[in-house]
Amino acid sequence: MASADVIIIGGGISGAAAALGVVEEGAGKVVIFDEQLPSQRLSRGNFGLTWYMCKGANNPVYAAWCRMATQQWPEFARKLEEETGYDLELEWTGGAIQAFDEDQYKAHxxxxxxxxxxxxxxxxxxxxxxxxxxxxxxxxxxxxxxEDVLGMMYTADQGHVNPLKLLAAVRCAFQQKGGVYHGGHSVTSISPKQDGSVTVKTSRGTYSCGKLVIAAGHGSQRLLNPLKIKLHVYPQRGQLMVTERYKRVLKIPVLCTRQTPDGTFLIGLSTEDAALDSSVTLPAMKNQASNAVRLFPLLRKLNWVRSWGAIRVMTPDGAPIYSRVPDHPNITVLALHSAVSLAPLTVSKIAPWILDKGESSQIAHFSNERFHV
Ligand SMILES: Cc1cc2nc3c(=O)[nH]c(=O)nc-3n(C[C@H](O)[C@H](O)[C@H](O)COP(=O)(O)OP(=O)(O)OC[C@H]3O[C@@H](n4cnc5c(N)ncnc54)[C@H](O)[C@@H]3O)c2cc1C
Known part of the structure; x- marks a missing residue:
């Protein structure tokens, strides 16, 4: 049986960032298994905001966690770019959320x-x-x-990034530092052993590891079922649309509309219960497009060229789950929305905690058990 010090199931941004942090901590042999199902394209199909604004209104610890993450973002990106040569297209140009009427303005x-x-x-x-x-x-x-815009909630201290390049750069840095990435490699089961090690069965072989991280998005529950763990996440579809390219006119991203450095506008903010169906629908497209046109009338003139849906990993309070599996402290579960924004903390705070090298005071707050009432 092959062995590794740490195995990470899931090579999306959460798993890849955790793996990078764990390798940087000197954890030994670290392996990612990533199934890469086309339906699981969350880390490649998101909006690319690196934000803290508005997050955690009912959850002060989460609010502070998001703020800490954005404080780390510029240096996190600088280091990744220097190490890998990738241009993440990070623009630290702030961010805004519109208010179309008095009620929205007051709520902001x-x-x-x-x-x-x-x-x-x-x-x-x-x-x-x-x-x-x-x-x-x-x-x-x-x-x-x-003209419909009454005002804007605004901060100068956040930005947007190319999520595809971010994911590629994190995986690249992980491998440059000795990590092993197996794409198209599905984990079929996990079983904890008496001695604390964990056996991981994949579509291509069986492995043993000292520590296991489950960061498999909507694939995590299936792996946890035999351990009788209910992971408190639910699927929420978001749909995005992309316009043709236009000269660069908008450098400040708005929550539902941003222009990328190559000139396309990315539009979207739908939230739907559609189980794991990632298709797109005309009503959502129409709604998003009309919202974006109210915001920036120029968009009426541009052709919409592409769209896709992706399924958020949502928790009941919107904050992440960072949790040890009860009775199996060598198995950690990461399940979260906003994993792009939180990526620096996954490297700097979550990775050492996975290795029992230090626990930030906030982490216990994000346990899966908080939802057991
Ligand atoms: C429309 C939309 C817009 C968003 N915009 C933003 C944004 O602007 N900013 C932000 O911070 N966040 C945003 N998000 C959220 C963000 O995309 C997610 O939080 C993030 O991608 C989650 O990453 P993950 O690695 O946890 O999960 P995933 O990306 O789902 O990765 C899990 C991986 O595990 C693999 N896997 C599953 N089961 C197995 C198995 N048995 N064996 C091996 N591999 C397995 C999957 O194939 C997948 O590659 C957005 C989400 C949506 C839907």
């Missing part, structure tokens, strides 16, 4: 007050404020801001 103000206080309690800033339509328009002079 309330959200800022709540999250400022949550971050302030743990000594973190929350540099977010409301802008009038004109103030925001002055910041994006090359594109008209729609």
């Amino acid at each position: 103000e309330q959200s800022i007050a709540t999250l400022k206080s949550a971050c302030g309690e743990v000594g973190l800033d929350y540099p977010v404020n409301m802008l009038s339509r004109q103030e925001f328009a002055d910041m994006v002079p090359d594109i008209e801001v729609g």
Whole structure:
């Protein structure tokens, strides 16, 4: 039987970032098995925001966690780019969320007050404020801001990235540092042994490891079933659409619309219960497109050229699950939304915790057991 010090199931951004961190911690032989099903394209099909704004309104620890992640993002990206040669297309140009009416504007103000206080309690800033339509328009002079926009929630301290390049760079850095990546390789079962090791059966062989990380997105529950663990995640579909290229006119990403450095506009913010069906629908496209046109009327003139759906890994409170499997402390489960934004912390905080080398005070808060009532 082949063996490894650490096996990671899932090579999406969570598994790959955890694997990179674990290798950097000097964990020995680290192997990723990644099934790469076309239906599981979450880490390649997301919007690419590296955000903290608005996250954690009902969960102050999560709010602070998101803020910490964005504080680490620029240096995280710089190091990855230097090590791998990839250009992540990170633009640290801030971010905004529109308010189309008074109610939305007031809700944004309330959200800022709540999250400022949550971050302030743990000594973190929350540099977010409301802008009038004109103030925001002055910041994006090359594109008209729609008359329907009443104002914008805005922060200068976040950005957007190319998620495909991010994933490629993280996997590349992992392998450069000695990690082994097996794509198209499915794990069929896991079984913990008396001595604390774990046996992992794959479509191509059986392996033994000292520590196992399950970061298999919606594939995680199937692996946990024999251990009688219920992972508290549910599927939520999001649909995205892409326009033809246009000269660069928008450098500040808005939550539902951003322009990439190559000129395309990426549009989308749908949230649907469609189980694991990742198809796209005309009603969602129409809704997203009309929202985006209200925001930036220019978009009415551009052709929509491509779209896709992807299935979020959502938890009931929106915050991540970082959890040890009860009675099996060598098995860790990572299941999360916003894994792009949180990637720096997966490397810097989650990896050492996986290896029992140190636990940030926040991590216990994100256990799967918090949902057992
Ligand atoms: C429309 C949309 C927009 C989003 N926008 C953003 C955003 O702007 N910013 C942000 O931070 N987040 C965003 N997200 C969320 C983000 O995409 C996810 O949090 C992230 O991709 C989750 O990564 P993951 O590695 O945990 O899961 P996944 O990407 O699902 O990776 C899991 C991997 O495990 C593999 N796997 C499953 N079962 C097995 C098995 N038995 N054996 C081996 N491998 C297996 C799968 O094939 C897959 O490759 C968005 C999501 C959606 C849907």
